[in-house]
Amino acid sequence: MTRMTMRPYVPADQAAVLDLVNADRLPGQPSVGPAMLNEALKGADEGDNWWGAFGPPTVQVAIDPAGELVGAISCAVRAKDDAGVVLWLHCREDEAVAEALITRALAVLPTRPVEAFQFATALTQGLEALPVGHRPATHAALERAGFVGERLWRYMRADLPRPGLPRAEGALAVPDPDRPAARRMEVRQDGRTVAEAVIGPPKQGIGVLWWIEVSPGARRQGLGRAMLGSALDALTGLGATQAVLYVDDDEPPGGERDRTAANALYESAGFVEVDRLWSYTLRAAESDPTSRS
CATH class of the missing domain: 3.40.630.30 (Gcn5-related N-acetyltransferase (GNAT))
Known part of the structure; x- marks a missing residue:
């Protein structure tokens, strides 16, 4: 040696x-x-x-x-x-x-x-x-x-823009008080937040989708896909030409944090796996x- x-x-x-x-x-x-x-x-x-x-x-x-x-x-x-x-x-x-x-x-x-x-x-x-x-x-x-x-994580990326996705009405990117360098997007119904997404401003044309969450009562209505479309639109507007995300899919299907649906959503939107972390x-x-x- x-x-x-x-x-x-x-x-x-x-x-x-x-x-x-x-x-x-x-x-x-x-x-x-x-x-x-x-x-x-x-x-x-x-x-x-x-x-x-x-x-x-x-x-x-x-x-x-x-x-x-x-x-x-x-x-x-x-x-x-x-x-x-x-x-x-x-x-x-x-x-x-x-x-x-x-x-x-x-x-x-x-x-x-x-x-x-x-x-x-x-x-x-x-x-x-x-x-x-x-x-x-x-x-x-x-x-x-x-x-x-x-x-622990699945690392994925996609080129931007992604024009074929729906958009969530009223979802605007605003500063995130918990992450000064990030932007939060929300959809509110009846005075409460039913969906949110957090994005990171691009570096060298690369934006990050930190997460998307839809409340249980608002699921299975296409809101997650619409939030994804709005988040990627926002990243594109900030100058991103590609986006990356991380899926914590370390639990098997059926577990409390089952990410089968999230993986299917991102894959259908054009994200491809780069590596496992x-x-x-x-x-x-x-x-x-x-x-x-």
């Missing part, structure tokens, strides 16, 4: 780390530039309050014997429970580099358990977990290190070096 040197990130590494990050860019994700990387290095993400729960990230890079920067990993400690968190990792899907980075992160993090790919960072448009289809070497390296993975946890007992062979 090729020996690598691990050291902390320094500003001179910026161009090499950007190359690594963008080598992993998925369809529907913006190209990462210096500003986005700087936000991720600080542990910041516009409009996302998850970052307030963590201390400043530690970013380590891997250098091969030829002196080339071949990998980078960011990790932090969560304030409320002292759990370690791997925020992002990029290595051009070289499994040996991924393993070296994970080993270094586990040595740097002073605590257990350790979670990996649980939250979106400033490097993406809401990509909260690892796309295993595009990142198989990172997935394998995490499992080899003892992490247990769980499939996984998150990981390394429990305290699993992280004890004496427990491994």
Whole structure:
């Protein structure tokens, strides 16, 4: 195995780390530039309050014997429970580099358990977990290190506009008080909200549909499809040429959060699956070096 040197990130590494990050860019994700990387290095993400729960990230890079920067990993400690968190990792899907980075992160993090790919960072448009289809070497390296993975999200995208969809009467995009960078759309009947959608303003022409919800009494009337049409219209009006969304379809059909209907709606509207997203946890007992062979 090729020996690598691990050291902390320094500003001179910026161009090499950007190359690594963008080598992993998925369809529907913006190209990462210096500003986005700087936000991720600080542990910041516009409009996302998850970052307030963590201390400043530690970013380590891997250098091969030829002196080339071949990998980078960011990790932090969560304030409320002292759990370690791997925020992002990029290595051009070289499994040996991924393993070296994970080993270094586990040595740097002073605590257990350790979670990996649980939250979106400033490097993406809401990509909260690892796309295993595009990142198989990172997935394998995490499992080899003892992490247990769980499939949580379905990541989908579509080109805009989508002119064949109906529109919801009266649904206007207004600022969302819970997400300063987002817009909320509502349909009200008899003084109450019966349907809503939340969208994220486009980055590099890419908009995000965060969610659509229709109250139980208003379902099976086409309102969800109409809200989808209105939300995609709003994104188009904001300058988006494509849209992405995330479906939390980790429960089997018939469960409390069965997303069969949502998946069918998005597919019929022209959204296609890009990848399945996984998150990981390394429990305290699993992280004890004496427990491994």
